[in-house]
Amino acid sequence: MTNSTPATAPTPGRATASGPAADVVVEARGLGVSYAGHEAVRGVDLTVRRGELFALLGTNGAGKTTTLEVLEGHRRPTRGTVRVLGGDPADRRTVRRRVGTMLQDSGLAPELTVRESVRLAGALSGRRDDADRLVGLVGLAARAGTRVAQLSGGERRRVDFAMAVWGTPELVFLDEPTTGLDPAARDDLWAAVATLREDGVTFVLTTHYLEEAERHADRIALMHDGTIRREGTVAELSGDRGSTLSFVPPVPLDELPLPVARTENDLVVVETTDLQGDLGTLTAWAASRGVPLDRLATGTRGLDEVFRELSQEAPRR
Amino acid sequence: MYAIAAAEIRMLFRNRTVALSALVVPVAFAAVFIVLDAYGSTGALASVVVVTIMAMGTYVTATTTLAARRQALWLKRLRGGTVTDAGVLAGLVGPVAAVTLLQLAVVLTVLAVRDAPAQAGLVVVALLATEAMFVGLALATSAVTSSGEHAQYTTLPLFFAALGASVWFQLTGVDEWIWVKRVLPGGSTAELVQGAWDGGDLSAAPALVGISLAWAVVGAVAGLRAFRWEPRH
Numbered sequence: 123m124t125n126s127t128p129a130t131a132p133t134p135g136r137a138t139a140s141g142p143a144a145d146v147v148v149e150a151r152g153l154g155v156s157y158a159g160h161e162a163v164r165g166v167d168l169t170v171r172r173g174e175l176f177a178l179l180g181t182n183g184a185g186k187t188t189t190l191e192v193l194e195g196h197r198r199p200t201r202g203t204v205r206v207l208g209g210d211p212a213d214r215r216t217v218r219r220r221v222g223t224m225l226q227d228s229g230l231a232p233e234l235t236v237r238e239s240v241r242l243a244g245a246l247s248g249r250r251d252d253a254d255r256l257v258g259l260v261g262l263a264a265r266a267g268t269r270v271a272q273l274s275g276g277e278r279r280r281v282d283f284a285m286a287v288w289g290t291p292e293l294v295f296l297d298e299p300t301t302g303l304d305p306a307a308r309d310d311l312w313a314a315v316a317t318l319r320e321d322g323v324t325f326v327l328t329t330h331y332l333e334e335a336e337r338h339a340d341r342i343a344l345m346h347d348g349t350i351r352r353e354g355t356v357a358e359l360s361g362d363r364g365s366t367l368s369f370v371p372p373v374p375l376d377e378l379p380l381p382v383a384r385t386e387n388d389l390v391v392v393e394t395t396d397l398q399g400d401l402g403t404l405t406a407w408a409a410s411r412g413v414p415l416d417r418l419a420t421g422t423r424g425l426d427e428v429f430r431e432l433s434q435e436a437p438r439r
Numbered sequence: 440m441y442a443i444a445a446a447e448i449r450m451l452f453r454n455r456t457v458a459l460s461a462l463v464v465p466v467a468f469a470a471v472f473i474v475l476d477a478y479g480s481t482g483a484l485a486s487v488v489v490v491t492i493m494a495m496g497t498y499v500t501a502t503t504t505l506a507a508r509r510q511a512l513w514l515k516r517l518r519g520g521t522v523t524d525a526g527v528l529a530g531l532v533g534p535v536a537a538v539t540l541l542q543l544a545v546v547l548t549v550l551a552v553r554d555a556p557a558q559a560g561l562v563v564v565a566l567l568a569t570e571a572m573f574v575g576l577a578l579a580t581s582a583v584t585s586s587g588e589h590a591q592y593t594t595l596p597l598f599f600a601a602l603g604a605s606v607w608f609q610l611t612g613v614d615e616w617i618w619v620k621r622v623l624p625g626g627s628t629a630e631l632v633q634g635a636w637d638g639g640d641l642s643a644a645p646a647l648v649g650i651s652l653a654w655a656v657v658g659a660v661a662g663l664r665a666f667r668w669e670p671r672h
Contacts, residue, residue: 196519214521223519229512233453234446245442246520269453 145172147293147324148193152202155188162188164348165202172292175315175325177335179425180345181433186328187226187297189345193326194223194295207293219248224286226297226328230278232271236262239270240284249289256284259314261307275302283311287318294318296327300334312338332425342425346432356425363423364395367404372413379407393423440522443530447504451534457500461538465495469546481554482636483609486629488546489566490605493573494625496539498601499594501532501577507587514668524668532577536570557638565631568651572624573601575658582665601625609633621647624654 148170155163163185170176180186191197192204195211195218209217230239241253257266260280270278279302286294296315300308315325315338329335335342336356344352344359352359367380368389375382375390380400383393394400397420408415452458469488476484508514508531517527543566556562576597584593604626611620613630620626627647634641 194519196515214523218519218521225512225515225519227512229516231446231450231511231513233450238446238449242442242446243516243520246517246522248521 146170146205147172148176148204148206148326150189150193150202150204153189153192153199153204154201155185155192155197156200162348163192163199166345166348166350168343168350168353170324170326172324173319173322174340175319175327175338177327177329177339177342178345179328179332179335179342179429181347181429183347184345185348186345190295190297190326190328194221194225220292222247222286222288222291222294224282224294224296224299226301230270230281233269235267235269236273236281237266239281240288243285244288247288247291249291251289256288259287260284261310276304276307279303280307280311283314287314287323290318290321290323292322293324293326296325296329298329299327300329300331308334332429336425344428344432346435351432351435352428359428360422360424363427364393365397366421366423367392367394367397367401367418368421369404369418370416372408372415373411379403389417440526440530440533443517443522443527444533447531447534451538457503460503461496461500461535462542465492465539466542466546468492468495469542473546473550480633480637481550482556482633485547485550485556485562485636486632487605487609488550489543489569489632490601490625490628492543492546493539493566493569493628494598494601496542497536497570498573498577498580499590499598500539501535501574502580502584502594503587503590504531504535505577505581506584506590509581509667510586510670512669518668528578532574536574540566540570554636556636558635558641561635561641561644562632564648565628565635565651568648568655569625569628571655572628572651572658575655575662576624577658578662578666579658580662582662582667585670597624605629621650624651627651 146169148168150166150168153163153166153168154161166185166189168176168178168189178186178190188197192199193206193211195206195213198212204211207217207220211217211221234242236257237253240256244251244253254263254266257263260283262277262280262284265273265277270281273281279299283296283299286296300311303311312334319325327335327339339356341353341355342359343350366383368386368391370388371378371382371390378390380392380394380403382390384391392400392404401420404415450457451461468491472484472487472491505514505528508517514527517530518524522530547562551559580593580597581590584590601624604620604623605628608620608626608629621630621643627650631644631647634644
């Protein structure tokens with residue numbers, strides 16, 4: 123993908139109201155969704171402000187996809203209220219034309235070409251743009267005339283993204299946008315997101331890649347068992363949780379100089395609140411024993427730690 | 440809606456299987472009936488041809504299209520924009536219905552050259568009412584059809600009922616079980632098209648049109664109530 127902003131890029135329509143209320147793009151209060159006897163979402167409150175990238179994360183089955191479907195207008199809540207750009211998210215005439223959506227698993231028509239697919243999405247969006255500009259934005263200019271059936275999974279996700287950002291909407295929902303993309307393509311997508319953010323576009327993101335949320339999100343909400351359990355910036359959520367040391371153990375675990383918190387594949391992970399001290403202890407021990415510390419690395423205990431704690435929490439009834 | 444219809448037409452011609460079943464097979468069946476010429480009057484032949492082409496071209500194809508688009512999550516995508524649900528459905532089914540009417544225009548013109556209809560206007564009314572009926576029935580059938588492949592089975596009962604009703608009428612006329620024949624999908628069409636083409640007693644024409652339209656409403660109401668825009672998980 124390219125991340126240059128063409129001179130002909132259209133300006134998204136903007137709400138003309140001023141003041142704090144105009145800054146709120148998405149607002150949900152007491153949101154609840156039940157189906158088939160199961161309460162998937164239980165009393166969710168969330169607010170997304172204009173221009174920010176808000177990430178909605180959660181443990182498996184937490185209800186984040188259901189919540190997102192309500193915000194996108196694809197599902198009605200059982201209780202509570204939700205407003206998107208000041209209106210009903212299911213309002214196709216006024217709200218939807220200001221919103222772009224990249225669904226997690228929406229289909230593409232295999233017989234249509236890349237350009238035709240993007241152009242069709244544009245016709246459905248109510249916004250104006252140029253299909254070739256967007257196809258170029260996602261790095262598929264050479265495949266514009268290729269039928270979707272011949273695209274790889276990652277290429278199809280790129281088409282999804284192009285369709286979602288057609289006409290530079292005010293608000294874009296990205297549901298697992300980088301699933302199936304290789305690292306270079308992921309970087310390109312995030313570069314395109316950054317360019318759109320410079321235009322003032324607001325993003326609501328769900329992703330299983332925690333590092334993406336940590337790198338790009340202004341605020342994060344963590345869901346578990348149908349409710350939001352934590353919300354804040356990355357720094358607020360991670361807090362002072364210390365650091366980690368990881369390496370391939372050269373000796374049996376009980377002979378190591380530091381306690382092992384867990385293993386990850388062939389690595390052991392040591393948790394520490396004194397990184398410098400413990401790193402010195404470990405390296406001095408290895409030198410004295412004449413053993414290597416292959417793949418030695420340090421890290422911070424961030425969102426993944428918060429996730430682990432979250433998954434242990436009891437349901438709130 | 441028009442963008443959806445244009446995309447559907449492209450997809451129709453690019454998918455060989457669908458193009459074959461929607462474009463070639465109905466006309467081939469009609470050609471067989473015409474060649475065999477087993478129904479005596481041109482009106483009788485026209486009535487069987489109309490029901491056959493519409494049952495295959497509109498009913499089966501529309502059912503298959505809606506089910507396949509749902510399974511592929513294409514309906515979900517179309518519904519995510521600014522087009523209303525009615526607009527999405529019209530965009531999907533409209534091209535199918537239009538192609539069927541075009542096929543019938545060609546075939547019935549061939550028959551009209553042989554023997555012109557006594558009341559061409561009433562034949563057109565019959566076509567439109569029958570088209571509405573099969574669109575409504577396709578909507579209802581697609582609601583209980585999980586995929587394009589599944590449509591091969593779910594459309595069989597109504598397809599054979601329609602075809603059977605039209606042939607039954609041709610074989611036994613208005614003398615036996617007339618209201619049963621009229622109420623079956625296709626039966627009222629057969630009687631109306633033949634009567635309008637060959638000339639004769641058309642006192643039942645309003646009722647015959649009404650029956651087709653009633654089926655259209657029943658199908659549409661039942662279909663919209665049960666219709667799913669995404670596959671059942």
